[in-house]
Amino acid sequence: MRFLRRALVALGVTGLIAAVLRLRGTGGVPPQSGGWRELSGPDLR
Amino acid sequence: MRIAVLGAGAVGARTARQLASTDAVESVQVADAIGRRAESVADAIDDRSRVRAVPYDSWADGADVVVLCHPGGDHGALAEGFVQAGVSVVSVSDDVDDVQALLALDGAARRAEVSVVAGAGFAPGLTDVLAAHAAAQFDGVDEVHVAKVGTGGPACARAHHGALAGEATDWRDGVWQHRRAGTGRELCWFPDPVRAQDCYRAAAPDALLLVPAFPGVSRVTARVAANRRDRLTARLPMLRPPHPEGGIGAIRVELRGRRGPVREVVVFGVMDRPAVAAGAVAALAAVEAGAGRLRRAGAAGLAELVEPVPFLAELARRGVKAAVFEGSAPGL
Numbered sequence: 001m002r003f004l005r006r007a008l009v010a011l012g013v014t015g016l017i018a019a020v021l022r023l024r025g026t027g028g029v030p031p032q033s034g035g036w037r038e039l040s041g042p043d044l045r
Numbered sequence: 046m047r048i049a050v051l052g053a054g055a056v057g058a059r060t061a062r063q064l065a066s067t068d069a070v071e072s073v074q075v076a077d078a079i080g081r082r083a084e085s086v087a088d089a090i091d092d093r094s095r096v097r098a099v100p101y102d103s104w105a106d107g108a109d110v111v112v113l114c115h116p117g118g119d120h121g122a123l124a125e126g127f128v129q130a131g132v133s134v135v136s137v138s139d140d141v142d143d144v145q146a147l148l149a150l151d152g153a154a155r156r157a158e159v160s161v162v163a164g165a166g167f168a169p170g171l172t173d174v175l176a177a178h179a180a181a182q183f184d185g186v187d188e189v190h191v192a193k194v195g196t197g198g199p200a201c202a203r204a205h206h207g208a209l210a211g212e213a214t215d216w217r218d219g220v221w222q223h224r225r226a227g228t229g230r231e232l233c234w235f236p237d238p239v240r241a242q243d244c245y246r247a248a249a250p251d252a253l254l255l256v257p258a259f260p261g262v263s264r265v266t267a268r269v270a271a272n273r274r275d276r277l278t279a280r281l282p283m284l285r286p287p288h289p290e291g292g293i294g295a296i297r298v299e300l301r302g303r304r305g306p307v308r309e310v311v312v313f314g315v316m317d318r319p320a321v322a323a324g325a326v327a328a329l330a331a332v333e334a335g336a337g338r339l340r341r342a343g344a345a346g347l348a349e350l351v352e353p354v355p356f357l358a359e360l361a362r363r364g365v366k367a368a369v370f371e372g373s374a375p376g377l
Contacts, residue, residue, distance in 0.1 A: 001256065017170075018344070019277070020198050033372045034370060035237075035361065035370070035371065035372060036236045036237060036314060036368040036369050036370055037368060037369055037371050038366050038367075039313075039357065039361070039366070039367045039368060039369055040361070041365005043077055043369070044357055044358040045358075
């Protein structure tokens, strides 16, 4: 019984850590300068 | 030319409307598994001399080109029948199995001298045209990285949900790499007002369409934007029914290559409602196929089949406008 309880706790803690690692943080740094310019005229000839 | 559209959802309705506003199109016949949806699309366009709803069991009769806008899964099998009948096919499906099945029809389509345009939507589709346009600025293309945010109608939302739980297919150093979808977080910068979004690997067919278009390319990847709830619930059934149509979406195409001795990066993007842009791309692809203006017969994506500059110019005239990123970004 005690073994089963410990196994379940271990699985739960592992799952919690995996969920936190999977969901937190971001994937990088946004551009530091510049921006978007619509393609027009000479860009489409 | 006479064009038949199967599927009267968010993309099919926009495709039919775009076709109805094209002078070269004599007639547009729209069908859907739910007949009243096709009728309401035809009624809304209100051009009865050219646009009509037709029965589901005879939806493609007399058509020169067929556009498959219904949910993915059987696009390859349907297209095979049309190729044998000598009818060109345009498919908007972003389902990996559909795209593989459509590309497998290349030999049969070449022999029949018809075209099968695979992945003719927002992404894949417009992303392929942007990649072809960017490639013209290089002497050689080394890497192509595609990212997408947003969904069209309910079928697109379901596909997006499933894509985050599947297997991503990337091209790296001459071999296909399969990795778990929902991994590989990368912050991608899309045109305003979408801006920065975390994007992840997904079961997307973009690499299957782009690798043949750029011989010698060493890396091709595709990512989709997802929030925490999307990723956490990706392997479960959808918790809520999908919305009738998503909001603003965007695509981003980054090419890395060589111009002379210099390695350079070009980033193109588009911001629009995904279903609106996909409808415009599919309609224009169908018109190009019907007019015989595609580069070759056979099955391929738009990067191989269309001239990007006139295609993008016509899309811009229809309100779907591309943009280029100018400035410095990490890794550029």
